[in-house]
Structures are given as C-alpha cells and as structure tokens.
Amino acid sequence: MSDFFAMGGYGAYVWSAYAVFGVVLLADALAPLWQRRRVLRGLAARLQREAARNILPGSGA
Amino acid sequence: MMKKKSAMNPLTLWFHKLGSPPTFYRVGGRMQPWLYAIALIAGAIGLYGGLVVAPADYQQGESFRMIYVHVPCAWMSLFVYAFMAANGFIALVWRIKLSETLAMASAPVGAAFTFITLVSGSLWGKPMWGTWWTWDARLTSELVLLFLYLGVIGLYHAIEDTRQAARAAAFLALVGVVNLPIVHYSVVWWNTLHQGTTVSLMGQSHITGNMLWPLLTMAFATHVYFFASLLARSRAALLELESGKDWVRQIALATAQNEAPAHV
Numbered sequence: 001m002s003d004f005f006a007m008g009g010y011g012a013y014v015w016s017a018y019a020v021f022g023v024v025l026l027a028d029a030l031a032p033l034w035q036r037r038r039v040l041r042g043l044a045a046r047l048q049r050e051a052a053r054n055i056l057p058g059s060g061a
Numbered sequence: 062m063m064k065k066k067s068a069m070n071p072l073t074l075w076f077h078k079l080g081s082p083p084t085f086y087r088v089g090g091r092m093q094p095w096l097y098a099i100a101l102i103a104g105a106i107g108l109y110g111g112l113v114v115a116p117a118d119y120q121q122g123e124s125f126r127m128i129y130v131h132v133p134c135a136w137m138s139l140f141v142y143a144f145m146a147a148n149g150f151i152a153l154v155w156r157i158k159l160s161e162t163l164a165m166a167s168a169p170v171g172a173a174f175t176f177i178t179l180v181s182g183s184l185w186g187k188p189m190w191g192t193w194w195t196w197d198a199r200l201t202s203e204l205v206l207l208f209l210y211l212g213v214i215g216l217y218h219a220i221e222d223t224r225q226a227a228r229a230a231a232f233l234a235l236v237g238v239v240n241l242p243i244v245h246y247s248v249v250w251w252n253t254l255h256q257g258t259t260v261s262l263m264g265q266s267h268i269t270g271n272m273l274w275p276l277l278t279m280a281f282a283t284h285v286y287f288f289a290s291l292l293a294r295s296r297a298a299l300l301e302l303e304s305g306k307d308w309v310r311q312i313a314l315a316t317a318q319n320e321a322p323a324h325v
Contacts, residue, residue, distance in 0.1 A: 008123035013188050017181035021130040028173045032293035039301045044317035047310060
C-alpha cells in the first residue's frame with residue numbers, strides 16, 4: 001500500500017497533480033451553487049420587501 | 062385554398078423552444094444531476110484504471126500516471142475554447158441570448174481545465190525535464206490560452222451592460238481561436254521539450270491498451286463534467302440575467318418558502 005502512495009519516488013508530484021485536479025474542479029462545481037443561492041436569496045428578499053410595502057397601509061407607496 | 066405551411070419543422074421548433082431561458086432552465090435542470098453522476102462514475106473508473114490497472118511506463122516509471130489528469134485537461138482546454146468561440150460566433154451573428162450565456166458560462170470551466178493542465182504539466186516537467194517551466198512553444202501557447210480565457214472573463218465583467226459585455230467578450234474569444242492550432246501543432250511545428258502526440262484519432266496511438274482505456278475514460282469523464290458544469294453555470298447565470306422575469310420570481314419565492322418554512 002505504501003508502495004502505491006510512493007509512486008516509485010514520484011509520489012509528491014503525482015499526488016499533487018491529482019490534488020490540483022480535484023480541488024480546482026470541486027471549486028468549479030461549487031461556484032454555480034453559490035451564485036444560484038445568492039441570486040435567489042437576493043431576489044426573494046427584494047420581492048418580500050416589495051410585497052410588504054404594498055400591503056402596509058399609509059406607507060406612502 | 063392551400064394550407065399555409067408552418068415556418069418551422071418540429072426539430073427547429075424544438076430547438077427554438079430550448080433557446081428560451083425558462084425551457085432551457087427546466088430541461089437543463091433535469092439533465093444536470095445525470096451528467097454529474099455519469100462524470101463522477103466515469104472519472105472514478107478512469108482514475109482507478111490509471112492509478113492501479115495501468116502498468117508503469119518503461120521510461121518514466123510511475124511518474125507517467127500524471128498523464129491521466131494532464132492530457133484529458135489539455136484536450137478539454139482546447140475543446141472548451143472551441144465550444145466557447147462557436148457559441149460566441151452564434152451570439153455575434155444571430156444575437157441569440159442563450160448562446161451569449163453558454164459562451165460566457167464555458168469560459169471559467171475552460172480556464173479551470175487550462176490551469177490544471179499548466180500546473181500538472183509543471184509537476185510532471187520537474188522530475189522528467191528537470192525544470193518546472195520552460196518557454197517552449199507548447200507551454201507558452203497553452204499559457205496564452207489561459208490568458209485568453211481570463212481576458213474573456215475579465216472583459217465580460219468589466220462592461221456594465223451584460224449583453225454588450227457578452228458580445229465584446231465573444232469577439233475576443235473569436236480572435237483568440239488563432240491560438241488553437243498553434244497549441245495543437247506546436248509539438249510538430251517547433252522542436253520542443255514537450256513530447257509529441259501519444260494518442261491519435263486517425264492512425265497509430267503510441268500507447269498500450271491498459272494504459273489507453275483509462276485515458277479515454279478520463280477524457281469521456283471530463284467532457285461530460287464540462288457539460289454538467291456548463292449547465293449549472295448557465296442556469297445560474299440565466300436566473301441572474303432574467304431576475305426581472307416572472308419565471309425567475311416564482312423560483313425565488315418557491316426556494317425561499319422551502320428554506321424557511323417554520324419561523325416566517
């Protein structure tokens with residue numbers, strides 16, 4: 001098993017390359033989830049503010 | 062009196078419908094989890110094949126296993142650029158909004174693949190060539206490719222009006238297409254440190270079967286991953302671009318209700 005991780009002495013290079021691959025693509029996969037959440041939350045908050053302004057009496061709207 | 066022939070046949074009609082943001086959002090949402098799942102499974106099989114099944118290279122020993130991240134990502138860096146430029150072309154000529162979105166959504170994914178290619182190549186170059194970096198044709202043109210991606214992303218975010226921004230960035234992407242054949246043929250045109258092509262679509266591949274199938278599986282996985290990520294990014298971008306439209310408002314309200322049901 002330790003042979004497998006040693007990669008014939010090239011372990012540091014091989015595993016770093018695989019780690020970069022994994023980390024960069026993970027970040028790439030998460031980015032649209034964050035954008036989606038940010039957009040939908042912002043919009044929902046705005047819609048709720050607008051709704052509250054329209055319902056409350058004497059708000060001057 | 063003759064019946065008027067419909068202007069669109071069913072296929073064109075379907076294509077036209079898919080081009081409308083709400084339909085694309087809905088249909089894409091159904092495909093997205095499948096694409097992620099296929100990419101993940103194929104990637105796991107490919108990595109197992111590359112790290113465990115494939116024999117060590119007779120010249121490079123175990124270090125050659127970096128090929129399974131380096132080469133698929135390098136292929137993707139070119140493929141994604143071509144995809145981005147093709148959509149940029151459609152956006153410029155026919156002014157199709159979805160194509161603008163697809164072109165701009167593919168840029169960060171392509172930049173990610175190019176970045177992985179450069180870093181994994183550097184990690185491979187150190188033990189094999191004795192240097193992290195050299196200004197040779199293949200490496201330099203791949204670095205230019207990264208700058209082109211970053212330029213497209215930067216230009217898109219620098220201009221206030223998103224549609225104008227997308228068209229300007231699409232134009233830059235089209236100009237940068239010149240770089241694609243340079244990257245591809247650099248190992249042929251110039252005498253470089255970088256090795257020549259190992260796998261060829263036409264003609265002989267210089268690699269044995271147990272080394273080859275994990276590489277092709279990784280190539281398949283990264284392609285599918287690109288389309289999954291592209292869908293996720295363009296769908297999120299459509300929500301932002303169309304946030305004034307009714308269909309997005311409904312999604313926002315439905316999501317808000319699901320997230321905070323109790324203490325409203």
